[in-house]
Amino acid sequence: MEKQYTPVLKDEFGLALSGKHFKRSSFLRCLKLSIRRIFLLALARMMHVGVEPLPNLYAMKKILLVSVNQRLGNTILVTPAVSALIKALPNVQFCFVGGRHAKSILEGYAIKQIHTIKRIDTVLPHRLWRLITILRKEKYDAAIHLSTATNSLGAYITYASGTRHRIGCMRNDGNILFTSVFKHPQSRHKVDQIRECMQQIGIAAFDERKIILKPEEQLRAEDFFKLHFGDSFKKPIGIFTGGRQKKGKAWNLESFGIIAENLRTRHIPMVIFIGPEEMGNEKCIQSVIGSALYIKNATLREVAALVSKCKVIVTPDSGPMHLAVAVGTKTIALFSKPNFDRWGPREPYGKVIFDKSKTNTKEILNVLLEYYA
Structure with missing residues (x-):
């Protein structure tokens, strides 16, 4: 389990950095995030407002779950929602779109396929387009965004999936990405927030964060x-x-x-x-x-x-x-x-x-x- 290695400082894309390049990397990262934020906001302004009631999830066969986050902890924090959905809907086929840790964290859960998005994918449009094309071909009955970050990449992936019913958290300026929404949770703790979101869409959620080990x-x-x-x-x-x-x-x-x-x-x-x-x-x-x-x-x-x-x-x-x-x-x-x-x-x-x-x-x-x- 222990291996020899030569320590090197790396940036978020895994590229070796020297000290003089570290500040440049931080600047480029901030610039990338700013460009993406401006693009997503501009895209949001062209979208229609969705006001449909929440669909009956128990009548569905295929559901896409989305939570794109590159931080380990933030991905682990959606496991109470994943667990609750799988327990409540045993006849549903689930797929998941997440960050780089999603496959490792959700291994052992009853999920047919887990798609991962790496940091570098956010600046390579052809990779994201390839994923969106795959998702649209699947023709899911519903897509659920498992995050309250309503201006995130995951929220836009949910929208771009082309799914008939798209469920997510209500934005302060209105619902522009989803066909149906739940209110922003009032709970303080993030685990309680994800449970509250599930309860708003009719799914009982009581579990803590959980990784299933073989x-x-x-x-x-x-x-x-x-x-x-x-x-x-x-x-x-x-x-x-x-x-x-x-x-x-x-x-x-x-x-x-x-x-x-x-x-x-x-x-x-x-x-x-x-x-x-x-x-x-x-x-x-x-x-x-x-x-x-x-x-x-x-x-x-x-x-x-x-x-x-x-x-x-x-x-x-x-x-x-x-x-x-x-x-x-x-x-x-x-x-x-x-x-x-x-x-x-x-x-x-x-x-x-x-x-x-x-x-x-x-x-x-x-x-x-x-x-x-």
């Missing part, structure tokens, strides 16, 4: 830990040190070092997950945290399986936070911004620790030991 995936993860910790190993504590730096979500690395040292003195096994964004900082992470089992270059589902075999996961507000909740592992989520009631785990799935200074190791350790007991 028994063989879990067995491989367990064997991997036995190989490193011994056959009689205690479940380890997992630590993810990353977080989106530009959003201010990354935690104080020295705090993780203090936590790791305290766990070592108690002879508690640790697993440190090194994600793609932490590759270039790996040596620094190892130097601060010290002796532990480091996981890198694993696939998303390999990481999910390993996380599922951990006793507890400690992580800043990040994709791995959502992933840990989705595989059922107790999650200690570290927030430095007061938006934890919107994104963070709730009991019995885990606990949020809010600390603007990002240094509250005492409370983290107390909760860790409580969960680990």
Whole structure:
């Protein structure tokens, strides 16, 4: 599972960057987003307003689900809706259009086909047109946009699919993309929002975020830990040190070092997950945290399986936070911004620790030991 590699800084398209090119890449990304936003707004002004009542989903045979987002956590957050729809409509054939992580996250769900859109596809019109052509040929009975982002690429993909019934969230300036709409949810937490959206279209939704792992995936993860910790190993504590730096979500690395040292003195096994964004900082992470089992270059589902075999996961507000909740592992989520009631785990799935200074190791350790007991 661990492989040798040469760390390089990469941009969103996977192209190697040197320091002098990093600012240029950020500028080009902002320019690309601005051009796309202007194009989509102009397209929206040419569309008709849809005011049809919600259709009877129980009478349909083929439904397209759409949520195009490239962030891991945001894709995981639509799983309560996917789960609710599949349970409520067992005779419906579902297909899905999502971001780059969609196939890995939704593997195991009863979905006939999952189409993915990568970041680079948004600036290559022929790729999007090819996808739209495929969707239109399928002649779905309905398409449901599983996001409240009504000016997103996914919303326009829903419109372009040509489906007779297109369902989505009502925009502030009116419904211009969908034939039928539900109101913007009033709930604070994103999981509650997606449940509320489903209930508005007549689908009971109660599930949390969930990734369905195969028994063989879990067995491989367990064997991997036995190989490193011994056959009689205690479940380890997992630590993810990353977080989106530009959003201010990354935690104080020295705090993780203090936590790791305290766990070592108690002879508690640790697993440190090194994600793609932490590759270039790996040596620094190892130097601060010290002796532990480091996981890198694993696939998303390999990481999910390993996380599922951990006793507890400690992580800043990040994709791995959502992933840990989705595989059922107790999650200690570290927030430095007061938006934890919107994104963070709730009991019995885990606990949020809010600390603007990002240094509250005492409370983290107390909760860790409580969960680990």
